[in-house]
Amino acid sequence: MIQSREYKSSLKYFVQNLLKRNKGSRQKRKSNLPLRFLNEINDGFQERSHFAVKRKYPYYAPNECGHTNGQKYFRHDKRSTPSHGYWLGFILLIAFTAGLFPLPIQAQDSDHTLKVAVAANLLLPMQEVKKLYEEKYSGELILIPGSSGKLTAQIINGAPYDIFLAADMKYPQQVFNEGRAVSRPEALTRGRLVFWSKTRTEAPLEEWLQKNSDIKSIAIAQPELAPYGQRAKDWLSEKGIYEKVLPRVIFGESIGQVNQYIRSGTVEAAFTAISAMQAEVMKDIGYWQPLTVNSGEASQLDHGFVLLENAVAPELAINQFVEFVKSPIAAQVFQKFGYETY
Template sequence: MNMTMIRPARRRMLPCVLFLLALLCTSPLRADVVQVAVAANFTAPMQKIAAEFERDTGHRASLSIGSTGKFFAQVANGAPFDVFLAADVETPARLEQDSYAVSGSRFTYAFGRLALWSAKKDKVDSQGEVLKKGEFRHLALPNPKFSPYGAAAIGIMQQLGVEATLQAKFVLAENVSQVYQFAASGNAEVAFIALSQIWKDGKLATKGSAWVIPPEMHAALRQDAVLLNHGRNNPAASALLGYMKGDKARSIIKSYGYDL
């Protein structure tokens, strides 16, 4: 064989080989999609975390937003979610107990905060006296049957001794996202929502007025994440749960008013 013919061929192949090596070094070997069920109160921070997660890992997080109680029913009925970010600890624990989630994968990713908010500038005072005065027609809150935030709102009104007098004014929503829509549109003058919906970097991030409710006034809104059976063999699912524990994700979570 003529060696002089082989050497030019090798030289022609060298740029292609170098290009492929560079591509492998700068791109993820395999990018996967993780289907994530997200409690409505965590919408804003999770959207930001998902964007950073894709930028840093190449994996993509596809988010479904809803109420924790309804997500439990969907998972139990075979919904193809890989990861669940709940608004409580009981629901992920129950999913583990009922063998819908991977045992030992559950951890707390945030402690939620509650706020009373109105789209009107001077409607809500900083101490929540507006609840005692009752000078409004409608009070929106998440349905306490499905939402830990709704249950916490009921507990606060019971402490203040106003639940019975305000009950006729309740407008129950499926989740905190719908509550916010009711209040933002003016269909409810005041509303119990997640602090993360109106808070960014230590201050009110939207128009209106709010009472940031002291966390000692209600049971801890501890929120757990869990790896579901459907995501057991999905590398993106494990990667996302690990990413949630990292400094970048934790910084984003804290900026929306959550405790860690």
């Protein structure tokens, strides 16, 4: 059978692909066009009428009507005649091209997976933000926790994350300076260093840490990788006891590992982030107190985010997350865990 140009057109394949995507349950359909409507358009491509249409130029060879006497005839081709379904599909394609209606394929933007590299100290509040985000949007939010330094190294080496949420603004700035970000870093929250111990402490804290023989292990995050580990080192150095307590220090890869030491009872004391002090699963364990550094100035850290060059999630999904994480709903979550918001 001779196939007409209309039958081979991209519009036909566009409609048939939509029909394939619409197979299955309603919940799994990718297109937002009614299936019956698509079938009607597709049927228009399949209908083929058989009245003859004369070509412009004469034809002397025997034609398909059986004439063999060499006389001049016009060739009679069985050509497709566009049906109402064809014209309906053609009109729709013009409308889509003009931007009057969104293409059905755009519905997939709401069905996304978003990967967020998040500093370990922000994992606790971000787990609640994740739950609220996924209730509002149909996409999945994957949190990849770690120390800010380690995540920065992964991103610079090409890790396929969409957004980076760090515990210190210097790390997103480093990512930006390395050309691995598509936007400048933006501050989101402010955190604070806290001290935890199994038993009640005595003032001044630095003397208690130095002289108390019961404190055999003190957990601190790696200063080179974790901002809160660096803040803890700064506090101990300012008090002049860092070198003295160093033999008893256990370094965790991140604040997340330090928090595991606290929950498991592995250590007698620890320096961690204020989110641990406010977390339901940790706040009733032992004793907590916020710390100050540099002659009374609060030991605070600005936390921020940056959009990454290697992002694979749709731009719409990334923008939705940024809008949500800066919203009053997310701000309430961060404040619940002791963070200040901007």
